[in-house]
Amino acid sequence: IKDMHRQSGELGTFIALFDWACDCLANSDVPGREDTWQGTAGELMTLAEGEGAKVLIRGLSATEIGVGLTKLFLQGWSGLERVRGRSNRTEWRISKDGGDPI
Helix, strand or coil, rough: HHHHHHHHHHHHHHHHHHHHHHHCCCCCCCCCCCCCCCCCHHHHHHHHCCCCHHHHCCCCCHHHHHHEEEEEEEEEEEEEEEEEEEHHCHHHHEEECCCCCC
């Protein structure tokens, strides 16, 4: 039970980060942005640090963010895609209308 509670808490952090990315990074209402954002977990971490979402990633590494996004992706979260990016690195495509699992 303790492990399940810890894992659900961690998942909540990644859901909050994903929601932030949908609202702030994948939002064409924000000048210079489009309805999708694509980049690596490390790039997402850098943007979160610089754009007011530092609290969401406190204590997390880029690898841990990637693992968290993978968990959401495997649960079927709409608006989240895993794509092969530059130099065979995993990139994430986040769409504005993302949300709960489909």
